[in-house]
Amino acid sequence: MTPEIDDAFEAVEKQYGAGSIDRVRQMLDPARQERHPLQKNAKWILPGLSKKPWHDPYEHPEIAPVVRAFEAGHARIKEELTTAWSRSRPSFTDYEHYLSTQSDWQALYLFRAGAPVPESAQVVPTAYRILDEYALRTGIHCPLLESHFSTLLPGAVVKPHCDLWNFSINLHLAVDIPEGCGIKVADEARAWVEGRCLLFDYSFEHEAWNKGDGTRSCLLVDLWHPETTLAERAALTALITEIRLLLGE
Incomplete structure (x- = not known):
């Protein structure tokens, strides 16, 4: 660890108490990590979180409000996205996953590189407003990652992979779904x-x-994974931000 990370961790523990980020410290020791076999290619596993691939979108009180808001806004969100796809195609880019870039996987970003993308408020205002009101202002959005419309072109395949860590969780609002589409997480496929x-x-x-x-x-x-604490979220944000700075990202 760097002096900057040590200082950040000390500040978090001063605010939240001794032992408040023990799980984060344990995460950094590979010898102490316990993980499911189908998490083997993830870089970091925060211990103590449920080893559960699929979650009920309504089961977590922190997350349920944003789920309901997006679902209630679906019709308007779909209408705005359809218009953007036909009239504002330059707003979409090849999706840049940390493992690869795919031209048949297009993305329109609402939040990226630690900040909202204000241009998207003009293109997809309903989704942008709901994200801001229910996820960004409430602090449940993980600022280390993104929010975007993900558009797979016909024939596109996203190959099996693990993302970087388990301390955030991915919400999908199904906006426009033709026949023949699906997703598989661990051993279970869903439509x-x-x-x-x-x-x-x-x-x-x-x-x-x-x-x-x-x-x-x-x-x-x-x-944020709903089983993470505020102290852990603060420490993880400081940790990953510092690592990215060291890597020149």
């Missing part, structure tokens, strides 16, 4: 239901596909 949300732990191996004739679009939102 998106248009207008409804899915919630899963993407430290588990997962994959997705569009075998249909139309584009498949979901709104993806990276939220």
